[in-house]
Amino acid sequence: MASDTPPIHLQADALVATVRAVFDSGRTRPLAWRIAQLRALDRMLVDEADAIHAALLADLGKCAIESRLTETAFLRAEIAHTLKHLRRWLRPQRIAIPLSLQPARGRLVPEPLGVALVIAPWNYPVQLLLAPLIGALAAGNAAVLKPSEVSPNVAATLARLIPRYLDNEAVAVVEGGVAETTALLREQFDHIFYTGNSAVARVVMTAAAQHLTPVTLELGGKSPLWIDDSVDMEAAARRIAWAKFLNAGQTCVAPDYVLATPAVAEKLIPQLRAAIRELYGNDPQANPVYGRIINDRHVERLLAQIDPARSVIGGEHDAGERYIAPTVLHPATAGDASMQDEIFGPILPIVPVADANAAIAFIRVRPKPLALYAFTSDRSLRQRFVDETSSGALVFDFAVAHLTAPEMPFGGIGNSGMGAYHGEASFRIFSHFKPVMSKPLKPDTLRLIFPPYGKTVERVIDWLLVRG
């Protein structure tokens, strides 16, 4: 039976054409439109908080307070920061003109790129779809949003709500999985902002290359954490446990594994046990504050990483409920299953190393992480981490919450991604800073470098161009 629905690639084609026509009409450029969209997005996050939080609970077992903290309130803070500073970001910047071109004036004028494609993952499915959108709207772009099909309740909720609050011709939401994303990726965009795993990032970048479209890739990987006994172990353990077990460990910047000397590891383990009890009680499964694994496939993947012989904390699970207890593995080694890929779940291996030199060496021979955490009060060691390691971010004595500082660009390096966003960095991603230059026709100083060439040109080259 013939269907009336056009094939998926034609749907993508028509949708992108509509969004592009809106951008081309100039509707998204005025400051008033941008502000109205950002305010409407904020209104949606307030008025529809219950529906959004319910979807997050259904997909990830995320309680309302944690959803507020890490998703809706986070986004509202980004919007407030953007609204506060947008006029300043939009102001053309004067740039200095060398003597050789004087008299002349130059400035950098930010202009929107056009139509942005935002592809989001499932672990913070609201934040990671809408935080890039804030930058795209602030910069005056139209956008196509592709939420993750792996968090279906959030995807359906956002697809229903966004058109009701935002300019629904300039911002489109496409639900679906690989087929829909593949169809979208055949289209020409002006920027693609992808958050997710590095295998799909390669697919995205390959598709983008066909149109020479710039990309931002927010990826993951194993974020290490070093701890030594120069710090208050009880306070440190509380911060580590919170950062690791938030969202049941499904956080791109969660500490993936700990490096510590055997003596420090022995001190840390009881403190982690106490911290987990303080945060989630004696039975985290019964505590609504503790989240669930996104789906059965990921439960299976994670259970294969738990070696019962080394589960010094946790290890319990209930696959039917997609529950895995906060788990600490010790002693772990580089060859363990948990040390091969990003864990992305509530499992924390502690890898004993001889000293800080060995820890730095361990980190340096592995792909550059999205975040590197060092709990140490030793100032010279801190400096060594700054100088001798490379990561998306380096954070001392805390973890994960660094990404809530809007003026700290957030992104990876090498395998953990390219490009960084939040605050002004988001605005910059979706803007082209166009150099605009003008030079009066009189005095006609440029003639000094035109043919016929002679001694004057040589003098101008030496005196004005080279020596400035």
Ligand code: NAD
């Ligand atoms: P995912 O499976 O939801 O995939 C992400 C997006 O890619 C989805 O929208 C999906 O539809 C699309 N997709 C999947 N396969 C595709 C294909 N073959 N072709 C085109 N599109 C496709 O999410 P995920 O990748 O499992 O997310 C987890 C990863 O994301 C982890 O590695 C994590 O560290 C990383 N992450 C990074 C950040 C960051 O900000 N750097 C944040 C969150 C997650």
